[in-house]
Amino acid sequence: MEKNTKVKFLYELLSLKDQISSKETFAVDKNPSNIVIAGMGGSGIAGRLFQEMYSDMPVFISNGYSLPKFVGKDSIVVCISYSGNTEETIAAYEEAIEKNAQSAIITSGGELLSKGRNVVRIPTGISPRSALGYMLMPLLNTFCKIPEEDILEAQMALTKLDNDSSKEKEIAAEIFKGEHIPIVYSTSPNDSIAYRWNTQFNENSKILALWNSFPELNHNNTMALKSTYKKELFYPICIKSNTDKRISARITATEKVTNMRFRRVIEANGTSSFAKLIYLLHVGDYISYHLAKLRNVDPLDITSIEELKSMIKNPI
Amino acid sequence: MEKNTKVKFLYELLSLKDQISSKETFAVDKNPSNIVIAGMGGSGIAGRLFQEMYSDMPVFISNGYSLPKFVGKDSIVVCISYSGNTEETIAAYEEAIEKNAQSAIITSGGELLSKGRNVVRIPTGISPRSALGYMLMPLLNTFCKIPEEDILEAQMALTKLDNDSSKEKEIAAEIFKGEHIPIVYSTSPNDSIAYRWNTQFNENSKILALWNSFPELNHNNTMALKSTYKKELFYPICIKSNTDKRISARITATEKVTNMRFRRVIEANGTSSFAKLIYLLHVGDYISYHLAKLRNVDPLDITSIEELKSMIKNPI
Numbered sequence: 333m334e335k336n337t338k339v340k341f342l343y344e345l346l347s348l349k350d351q352i353s354s355k356e357t358f359a360v361d362k363n364p365s366n367i368v369i370a371g372m373g374g375s376g377i378a379g380r381l382f383q384e385m386y387s388d389m390p391v392f393i394s395n396g397y398s399l400p401k402f403v404g405k406d407s408i409v410v411c412i413s414y415s416g417n418t419e420e421t422i423a424a425y426e427e428a429i430e431k432n433a434q435s436a437i438i439t440s441g442g443e444l445l446s447k448g449r450n451v452v453r454i455p456t457g458i459s460p461r462s463a464l465g466y467m468l469m470p471l472l473n474t475f476c477k478i479p480e481e482d483i484l485e486a487q488m489a490l491t492k493l494d495n496d497s498s499k500e501k502e503i504a505a506e507i508f509k510g511e512h513i514p515i516v517y518s519t520s521p522n523d524s525i526a527y528r529w530n531t532q533f534n535e536n537s538k539i540l541a542l543w544n545s546f547p548e549l550n551h552n553n554t555m556a557l558k559s560t561y562k563k564e565l566f567y568p569i570c571i572k573s574n575t576d577k578r579i580s581a582r583i584t585a586t587e588k589v590t591n592m593r594f595r596r597v598i599e600a601n602g603t604s605s606f607a608k609l610i611y612l613l614h615v616g617d618y619i620s621y622h623l624a625k626l627r628n629v630d631p632l633d634i635t636s637i638e639e640l641k642s643m644i645k646n647p648i
Numbered sequence: 649m650e651k652n653t654k655v656k657f658l659y660e661l662l663s664l665k666d667q668i669s670s671k672e673t674f675a676v677d678k679n680p681s682n683i684v685i686a687g688m689g690g691s692g693i694a695g696r697l698f699q700e701m702y703s704d705m706p707v708f709i710s711n712g713y714s715l716p717k718f719v720g721k722d723s724i725v726v727c728i729s730y731s732g733n734t735e736e737t738i739a740a741y742e743e744a745i746e747k748n749a750q751s752a753i754i755t756s757g758g759e760l761l762s763k764g765r766n767v768v769r770i771p772t773g774i775s776p777r778s779a780l781g782y783m784l785m786p787l788l789n790t791f792c793k794i795p796e797e798d799i800l801e802a803q804m805a806l807t808k809l810d811n812d813s814s815k816e817k818e819i820a821a822e823i824f825k826g827e828h829i830p831i832v833y834s835t836s837p838n839d840s841i842a843y844r845w846n847t848q849f850n851e852n853s854k855i856l857a858l859w860n861s862f863p864e865l866n867h868n869n870t871m872a873l874k875s876t877y878k879k880e881l882f883y884p885i886c887i888k889s890n891t892d893k894r895i896s897a898r899i900t901a902t903e904k905v906t907n908m909r910f911r912r913v914i915e916a917n918g919t920s921s922f923a924k925l926i927y928l929l930h931v932g933d934y935i936s937y938h939l940a941k942l943r944n945v946d947p948l949d950i951t952s953i954e955e956l957k958s959m960i961k962n963p964i
Contacts, residue, residue, distance in 0.1 A: 365681060366706045373867020387716035390682045390706040395864045396836035397894065400703035419894075420863055511877040513829075515856070520712035531868035540831070540869070540876040542858055547736055548711045551689020552847035553856070554952050559945070560856040561827040562881060578713065578735075578960070585959040589952040629875070636870050636905040643901040644894070 338624070341536075341631040344462035345617055349490040351465025352483055352610060356452045357473045358436035364408040368433075369471070370394040370424035371412035374461030377531065378412055378438075378468040380524040385609070386476045397423045399431070408434040412467050414460030416442025419644075436474075438467050459632055461535055464613070482604035489602060489611040497618040503569070503596060504537075504622035512567035514541040516616075517549060517594075519574035522609060526571060529616035536620035536631040542566070546574075546582050557590035570597045571612050573605075654940070657852070657947040660778035661933055665806040667781025668799055668926060672768045673789045674752035680724040684749075685787070686710040686740035687728035690777030693847065694728055694754075694784040696840040701925070702792045713739045715747070724750040728783050730776030732758020735960075752790075754783050775948055777851055780929070798920035805918060805927040813934040819885070819912060820938035823855075828883035830857040832932075833865060833910075835890035838925060842887060845932035852936035852947040858882070862890075862898050873906035886913045887928050889921075 367389055369379030376395060383391040392400060397420050403409060409428035413421040416439035425444060428435045437448040440456040440463070454466035472478050493500075507514060514533055518526035526543035533541040544553050560566075570583055587593055598615055600608035624631035683705055685695030692711060699707040708716060713736050719725060725744035729737040732755035741760060744751045753764040756772040756779070770782035788794050809816075823830060830849055834842035839861035846859040860869050876882075886899055903909055914931055916924035940947040 372864060376864070376867070387718055389718050390708055390716070392706055392708075395839070395861070397863070397892070398837075400706075402703055402705050513877060521714075523711070534868040534870075534872040538872055538875045540858060540872045540882070542856060545711070547713070548688060548692070550953065550956055551692070552850040554850075554956060555950055556850040556854050556856045558952055559854045561829060562878075565878060565881070566856070576713070581960045582956070585956045588959065589955045634871055636874055637866065639905045640866055640870060640898070640901045643904065644897045 337630045337632045341459075341462070341621060344458045345614075345621060346494050347458070347462070348465050348610070348614055348617075349487045349494065351463070352469060352486055354466060354469040355473060356470045358410070358438070358450050358452050358470055360408060360474060361434060364389070364434060365406040366390045366392060366402070367475070368392045368394055368399060368403055368407055368409045369412065370399065370409060370421050372418050372420050373531065374459070374535070375412045375414045375418065375421070375467060377461070377524065377528050378464060378471060379410070380527060381468055381609070382471040384521045384524055385472065385606070388476065394424055396420055399424055399427045403428065403431050403433050405432045408436065410436045410438065410471065411444060412438045413442070413444055414440055414454070414463050414467070416440060416444035438470055459634075461532065478606050479604070482606045485602055485604050486607035486610040489600070489607055490614055493611065493614055493618065497622065500615055500618035501622040503619050504626055506595065507567050507623055508626040510567065513539065513565055515566050515568040516541055516543045516571065517568065518543075518545045518571045519579050520545050520547060522573045525573060525609065525612055525616070528613055529571070529620070532616050532620040533623070535634060537623040537627060538629050539623070546579050550582055550586060554586060554590060557586070557592045563592070568592060568594050570594045572597055572599045573608055573612055653946045653948045657775070657778070657937060660774045661930075661937060662810050663774070663778070664781050664926070664930055664933075665803045665810065667779070668785060668802055670782060670785040671789060672770075672786045674726070674754070674766050674768050674786055676724060676790060677750060680705070680750060681722040682706045682708060682718070683791070684708045684710055684715060684719055684723055684725045685728065686715065686725060686737050688734050688736050689847065690775070690780075690851070691728045691730045691734065691737070691783060693777070693840065693844050694780060694787060695726070696843060697784055697925070698787040700837045700840055701788065701922070704792065710740055712736055715740055715743045719744065719747050719749050721748045724752065726752045726754065726787065727760060728754045729758070729760055730756055730770070730779050730783070732756060732760035754786055775950075777848065794922050795920070798922040801918055801920050802923035802926040805916070805923055806930055809927065809930055809934065813938065816931055816934035817938040819935050820942055822911065823883050823939055824942040826883065829855065829881055831882050831884040832857055832859045832887065833884065834861045834887045835895050836861050836863060838889045841889060841925065841928055841932070844929055845887070845936070848932050848936035849939070851950060853939040853943060854945050855939070862895050866898055866902060870902060870906060873902070873908045879908070884908060884910050886910045888913055888915045889924055889928055
C-alpha cells in the first residue's frame with residue numbers, strides 16, 4: 333500500500349512535462365484592469381507563480397474566504413481549486429459573482445465545476461500539488477502565451493530530471509541523515525519557488541521548512557543566520573533563478589557575514605526563463621519525494637488535512 | 649555599551665504610541681488606478697501591512713531592484729527607505745520616474761531625501777524597524793484616514809503594554825529556556841503580523857523563526873506539524889486577529905489533528921481593527937526584545953547586515 337502510493341506519486345511527478353503542453357484557456361470578455369487569483373495551498377501556488385511571471389497588469393493573490401474590496405466589474409477573478417470543493421475558494425467565487433466581476437474557474441470537479449461558468453476543467457485523479465502544470469498553463473495561455481520553443485526547452489529539462497534525479501536524492505539523503513530543517517532561499521522576482529519547495533517539504537516529506545528570497549532576506553534573516561539557536565540543525569539551500577550580478581554578490585556576501593555555507597546553490601541551464609523556472613520547481617518536487625521515501629512516509633498522504641476539513645464541517 | 653543599547657531600544661519601543669499620532673501625508677495629484685510600494689525589510693513591512701489594511705485599490709508590494717511592468721502614469725509608486733540609501737529602493741524610485749508614475753518617498757535622509765520630490769521626512773536616529781509608525785501612518789493618512797478614536801484606542805493599548813510587558817517576558821523566557829525556534833501563525837487577512845514577528849525575532853533576538861497564516865497553513869504546514877523532525881524544538885504561537893468562527897474552528901482543529909498545542913493564542917481586546925493590529929504587532933516587538941535581553945544580545949546590532957552592504961558596494 334505504502335509502496336504503491338510512492339509509485340503513484342512518482343507517476344505524478346513524471347506528468348509535469350505533459351501538463352505544460354496544455355493549451356487550455358478561459359474566456360476574458362473585456363480587458364480587465366486587474367486580476368485576482370483565489371486559491372489555497374497546492375491550488376493557490378499557480379497564482380503565486382503567475383503573479384511573478386506576468387506583470388503587465390496588477391495581479392492580486394487571495395488566500396482566504398474573502399476578496400479585496402477593489403474587486404468589481406473591471407476585475408477578473410480566477411478561482412483555482414483542484415477538488416472544486418475548497419470552502420475558501422467557493423466563498424471567493426460567490427463574492428466575485430456578487431460583485432459583478434468577470435469570473436473564471438480552474439478545477440477538476442466538485443461544487444465549482446457544477447455551479448460555475450467559464451470553467452477550465454482539468455484531469456481528475458492526481459494530488460492537487462502535482463497538478464501544477466494544469467493549473468498554471470491556463471493562466472499563462474490566457475494572458476501571456478509562452479512561446480512553443482520555451483515549452484519544448486522546459487520539457488527537455490524535465491525529461492532529463494525525470495530520467496536522473498540522483499543529485500536530488502543525494503540532497504534528500506543529507507537532509508535525512510542530519511534530520512535537518514531546510515532553509516529554502518530563492519531570488520527575486522521568483523519568491524514563490526522557495527514557497528513551493530517549502531510546501532512540498534511540508535506535504536510530501538512531512539517536515540517543516542523555512543523560506544525567504546534574496547534580496548529581502550538580507551534585511552532580516554541575515555541577522556539570525558549567524559547566531560540562531562540550533563544553527564547546525566538547518567540545511568540552507570539557495571535556488572538561484574536570477575543571474576543579476578547584484579544578486580550573486582549578495583549570495584556570496586551572505587555566506588561570509590553569517591559564517592554559514594549554502595549546502596547547495598541550485599541553478600538552471602538554458603535560455604528561457606519559463607524553462608528555468610519549471611525546472612527549478614521540479615528539483616524541489618524530487619528532493620521532497622526522495623526524502624519521503626527515505627523517511628518511509630507516504631508522499632501522497634494528507635490524512636491530517638482531510639481530518640481537519642471534516643472536523644470543520646462538523647464542529648463539535 | 650551593551651546595556652546602553654538595550655535601554656535605547658526600549659526607548660524606541662515606547663515611541664510607537666507617539667508615532668501613530670503622525671498626521672503626515674504625501675501628495676497624490678490625480679487618482680491612481682494602482683499603488684506600488686517599494687521597500688525592503690524593516691522599511692518594507694509598512695507596505696505589507698498597508699496592503700492588508702487598505703483594499704479599495706490594488707496595492708502591489710515590490711521587494712527587489714525592479715518594479716512590475718504594469719507601472720505607468722496611472723500608478724503611484726511609494727518608495728520607503730528609512731535610511732534613504734537602500735540600493736533596491738533607490739533603483740525602484742529611478743524606475744518609477746522613468747515610467748512617469750506619480751511618486752512619493754518616505755525617508756529620514758540619504759540619497760532619497762536629497763534627490764526626491766514629494767517626500768515625507770521622518771525623524772532620524774532610531775532603527776528602521778522601530779520607525780514602523782512613522783512609515784505606516786503617511787500611507788494610511790493619504791489613502792484611508794484612521795478615525796481619531798481608533799488611534800486613541802491603539803495608544804491606550806500600547807500604553808498598557810509599555811507599562812507591563814511581563815506576559816511577553818514570560819513567553820521570551822520559555823523560548824530562551826528551551827532554545828526554541830518560534831512558529832508564528834497569524835490569521836488572514838493579517839498575514840503580515842506573522843511576517844513582522846518573524847523579522848523581529850531575526851533582527852532583535854538573532855534567531856530564525858517560521859511563519860504562516862490561517863487558513864493557508866491548513867493546506868500545507870498542517871501535514872508537517874504532526875511528524876516533522878525535531879518537533880519539540882519548535883514553539884508555536886498563534887496571533888488571532890480574525891474572530892471569524894471558521895478561523896477559530898481551524899485553530900482548534902489544527903491542534904487536534906497535528907497533536908500540537910499552541911503555547912499561546914494571542915488575542916487583542918478592543919473594538920477597532922487598527923488598534924488590535926497595532927497592539928498585536930507590538931506584542932511581538934516586546935517578546936523579541938525580552939528574548940534579546942535574556943540571550944544577552946544587542947537588539948539594535950545589525951553588524952552583519954552593515955558588513956554585507958559594504959561588501960556589495962566594494963565587491964572583491
